[in-house]
Amino acid sequence: MSLIRTASERGITTLTLDSPDNRNALSAALVAELSDALAACGKDPAVRAVVLAHTGTTFSAGADLKAPPSPYTFVDLLRQIVELPKPVVGVVDGHARAGGLGLLGACDVVLASEGADFALTEVRIGVAPAVIALTLLPKLEPRSAARYFLTGERFGTAEARVMGLVTGPLADLGQVLDGLRRASPQGLRATKRLVTARVLETFERDAEELVQLSATLFASTEAREGMTAFLERRDPAWRL
Template sequence: MTLVAVTEERGITTLALNSPATRNALSAALVTELSDALTACGKDPAVRAVVLGHTGGTFSAGADLKAPPSPYAFVDLLRQVVELPKPVVGHVTGHVRAGGLGLLGACDIVLAGETADFALTEVRIGVAPAVISLTLLPKLEPRAAARHYLTGERFGVPEAVAMGLVTDGDQALPGILDALRAASPQGLREAKRLVTARVLETFERDAEDLVQRSATLFASPEAREGMTAFLERRDPAWRL
């Protein structure tokens, strides 16, 4: 089974994360397949824009703890979304956790159905949202970012819109796609360069530090306990 389902309609290519059995966890294989699909979209002059969606009830549960990508591969994927010379529209109708929020942060526009919900759950397994800060912190309202980085609480679409993670409800999707179809390829490419410039500055400045920080955290005893507890469906040792 392909891990990224590809469909096309009138210049819009939809890439749907397609591993519902793992809640679309970001495995090394899924990251590679998504990167390859994005590369193909970037080179195809018939593609005006890309929709990044999902099958099943979860957009992404975050990193696959059993078969994770390297931090560098995930950074490369995030940067690829940001640098793609076509607009990328995230479309979420289910749950988004941890690294999945980083993917949404890399998208140019994010639309969410009313049943979508979100959580930055890294602190609950002994790590932190290090690498995904590259795409999230330049876009999120600082007080909201602090709350959700520190608590791991679940939040819904209205709060996601207010904090800058989500652009609008998914009822806006048809109109946005028609607007992108009406825009010139050159205009879209150059407009995207303007709105992503500051995010790319963050990659240049912080990517290596955040990759090293993430690797150190994941190798720590606390993280091993947190991930083991998660996989065993029990509370970690530090739970009060």
Template sequence: MTLVDITEERGVTTLALDSPATRNALSTHLVTELADALTACGKDPAVRAVVLTHTGGTFSAGADLKAPPSPYAFVDLLRQLVELPKPVVGHVTGHVRAGGLGLLGACDVVVAGEAADFALTEVRIGVAPAVISLTLLPKLDQRAAARYYLTGERFGVPEAVAMGLVTAGAEALPGILDGLRAGSPQGLREAKRLVTARVLETFERDAEDLVQRSATLFASAEAREGMTAFLERRDPEWRL
């Protein structure tokens, strides 16, 4: 079963996460397939830019709790997005949760439709947004990051733009793609290297620590209770 739908138009390859039945949860299968598609895009001289989007009403619900990828595989995917020698544009028209925000943080440009909403829900199942901090914290306003990391609150497109997660509304997408089509392959590649340098420094410095921290949290008793409560559609035992 294919979980990433691939289409091409005038030098732009669109990769759509296509597992609406699981709300595009980040399973081992989906992460592997997306990584393979990105590798092909990176090697194809006909590809000027990549759009990362989704089918269904959810861009991604975060990690698939039944078949999660290894933290190392997810780190590799985030780094691949950041290092891809082609611009990556995230296009969101629905819900984004937890690890899905990490994918958006790895994109170079993000546009969102009016119906999009976002939440960092990790604290509500007993863990923390550890690995996705590699792409989020270098880009987000620190006060906003603290609020949404700690509360798990849902927020909309205006807040996402103000905090640096989203670049613009979805209406800007055609103009952005036209601008990318006008850029030379070398110019786009080297310009991207400039704007991603600090994010890649974070990977070099923090990736191993955050992977280990994530593994420890997911193996904890609180996380087991949180994930069980989520799957059983009940409040966890710590809820006041």
């Protein structure tokens, strides 16, 4: 059963994360399918832009703790979105958590419904938002990033727009897609290279260090306790 649903209309290919039973968690299988689908979009001259959407109430709950991809594989996926020669528009109509925010950070435009909410929950299971910092920190307002990276608090669409995670309301999707359809393929390719240059510099400089940090943290005693507590729906031992 496919975890990515694909549909195309007038030059726009929509890739829909379709694993609602686990809230579109980033399993090794889902990441591999999404990577393959993006590669196909990148090679297809009929594709002007890509929309990254979701089924269910959650865009993505972050890493699948039972069947996660390797940190290197996830880094490759994030970089693939950033480097794709077609604009990628992320669409959120519900919840987004942890690694799901990394996917949104890699997108060129992010549109969210008024009722959407977001959280960087890594600190609550004993790890850090290390790998997704590659796509998020170059784009987010630093004070807001520090608060939500450190506390794991939930925040809404209004704050997500102020901090730079969300571009605009979901109601703007038609207008954004119309603009992309009016743009030339060459113009989009060249312009995307301009707007992603800073993010790609971060990958070149920091990716290996952050992958190693992520691997070290996930293998730690605290992370094992945090992940076990999460799966058992209880507070971790350090909760005050």
